[in-house]
Amino acid sequence: MSAAVDISILDARIQRELFERYRDMMHKAVDAFVEVLAGDLVSDKKMTLMEITRAIAKAEPKFLTTAVEEFIRSKHGDILSLEQAQCPCCKKKVQRSVQAPRTIETLLGTSTVTRPYFYCGPCKCGFFPADAALGLSPRRKQDDLQKLALEFLADLPFERASELFLKSTGISFSDHQMHDLFAQFSEGATVEEVIPSAEEIERRIDEVKSKGKRRPVLVAATDGAHTPTRPRGEGRGEKWGPGEYKEAKGFRLYLLDSDRIVHIASWHQVCSAEELGQALKAAAARIPQQKVRPCLVGDGAPWLWNVMRQAFPGAREVLDYYHCSEHVHALADAQYADDPQKAFLWVESTMARLSHKGEVGAVIGGLKRMQPANDTAKECIRKIVNYLNVNKERFNYHGARRGGYAIGSGGIESANKFICHVRVKRSGAWWLVSNCNNMLKLRCALVNGTFEHMFDNHATREKAKRFSRNA
Ligand SMILES: [Zn+2]
Numbered sequence: 001m002s003a004a005v006d007i008s009i010l011d012a013r014i015q016r017e018l019f020e021r022y023r024d025m026m027h028k029a030v031d032a033f034v035e036v037l038a039g040d041l042v043s044d045k046k047m048t049l050m051e052i053t054r055a056i057a058k059a060e061p062k063f064l065t066t067a068v069e070e071f072i073r074s075k076h077g078d079i080l081s082l083e084q085a086q087c088p089c090c091k092k093k094v095q096r097s098v099q100a101p102r103t104i105e106t107l108l109g110t111s112t113v114t115r116p117y118f119y120c121g122p123c124k125c126g127f128f129p130a131d132a133a134l135g136l137s138p139r140r141k142q143d144d145l146q147k148l149a150l151e152f153l154a155d156l157p158f159e160r161a162s163e164l165f166l167k168s169t170g171i172s173f174s175d176h177q178m179h180d181l182f183a184q185f186s187e188g189a190t191v192e193e194v195i196p197s198a199e200e201i202e203r204r205i206d207e208v209k210s211k212g213k214r215r216p217v218l219v220a221a222t223d224g225a226h227t228p229t230r231p232r233g234e235g236r237g238e239k240w241g242p243g244e245y246k247e248a249k250g251f252r253l254y255l256l257d258s259d260r261i262v263h264i265a266s267w268h269q270v271c272s273a274e275e276l277g278q279a280l281k282a283a284a285a286r287i288p289q290q291k292v293r294p295c296l297v298g299d300g301a302p303w304l305w306n307v308m309r310q311a312f313p314g315a316r317e318v319l320d321y322y323h324c325s326e327h328v329h330a331l332a333d334a335q336y337a338d339d340p341q342k343a344f345l346w347v348e349s350t351m352a353r354l355s356h357k358g359e360v361g362a363v364i365g366g367l368k369r370m371q372p373a374n375d376t377a378k379e380c381i382r383k384i385v386n387y388l389n390v391n392k393e394r395f396n397y398h399g400a401r402r403g404g405y406a407i408g409s410g411g412i413e414s415a416n417k418f419i420c421h422v423r424v425k426r427s428g429a430w431w432l433v434s435n436c437n438n439m440l441k442l443r444c445a446l447v448n449g450t451f452e453h454m455f456d457n458h459a460t461r462e463k464a465k466r467f468s469r470n471a
Pocket of ligand 1 (some may be wrong): 087088089090121123357
């Protein structure tokens with residue numbers, strides 16, 4: 001009992017001493033900081049705000065470096081001065097080999113940590129216990145900088161991201177380093193990480209549910225977007241092969257909360273319909289389907305209905321209203337080319353009839369009886385009859401609206417635009433499929449709110465890799 005008391009008194013005294021030491025060091029650092037500014041402070045020269053902030057920013061790094069380095073020394077003094085440590089492989093005690101300095105960069109600038117290095121001869125295993133205690137990244141640029149760089153490059157071309165990174169943080173992060181980080185981060189990322197967890201999805205559903213009386217409508221929508229890709233060149237000296245547009249297939253899951261959309265998850269990849277189907281199934285498995293009313297929205301592409309039906313069997317199916325009306329408009333323009341008024345009325349009445357259950361057959365009958373005004377109209381009729389036949393069960397817009405379901409695919413189209421187009425389709429950009437898919441994963445993660453968690457996983461993986469390499 002008395003021994004425990006003694007230890008706690010001793011601990012308190014050591015802590016007090018550490019605190020006093022840190023305070024002394026920082027007082028000195030402040031003095032040095034002010035000293036650097038002394039010239040500007042006492043000179044007669046008038047200074048604008050910009051000149052003042054620049055002068056302070058120039059003096060600041062040294063101060064912050066001291067703040068960080070001394071803090072580490074105070075907090076981890078025991079581990080930094082270790083003379084013996086346990087080998088992680090054979091668990092035997094090993095004597096310290098050397099004290100090895102290491103330079104690290106964080107948002108607060110460049111610091112040096114001098115920490116003990118141990119080497120177990122029989123195991124051929126070298127290790128730094130302090131690196132693990134501090135959670136150091138094997139990269140010189142630490143986690144905070146990496147995270148910020150990823151967010152920059154998710155929105156900007158690599159070169160521009162690198163430029164702005166330097167301007168805003170004062171730290172150089174080359175586009176080459178960014179590329180490397182990006183590839184490491186995204187390649188290891190899986191759809192399971194990019195889609196929010198079952199708990200998080202349920203939380204979002206419960207939030208919407210608590211406001212309304214009915215179960216909220218969960219919309220699953222799929223769509224494709226053309227992305228500019230090109231392969232690596234095959235011939236010598238050829239960097240790139242010929243450009244080709246490939247379809248990035250994607251889905252978005254969201255809840256309808258009166259006139260608001262509550263985002264659940266987006267996933268886009270240049271991949272096969274089967275691969276997209278697998279991803280959608282993985283997402284669907286995390287949704288408590290008894291808590292929502294699932295509704296599938298898409299255009300006429302059959303691959304997409306197969307994929308959605310497999311993930312959400314028995315869900316309500318709605319053909320995108322606007323997509324449907326485009327087909328109807330195309331026929332009206334061809335058939336009544338010289339009478340816009342008539343074309344307008346025909347579109348109106350056709351869409352109104354399609355909106356009511358059981359009217360699709362009558363519309364198809366009417367189309368079949370229609371005398372085509374020209375060859376274009378004839379072709380339009382053939383197409384639209386086929387389209388209506390295939391999607392017969394997916395109109396009933398009237399009923400869908402009454403039930404609070406979605407009738408348009410605006411939700412997926414805006415996701416397509418926001419996730420794919422704005423970054424992947426920048427003018428002059430051509431992507432290797434792997435890079436394009438990596439970028440889509442990163443952008444989906446940011447939109448889905450899973451980026452932070454994914455970054456932690458990535459950082460843990462990199463640290464584990466480094467450790468196993470050492471071992
Ligand atoms: Zn060993």
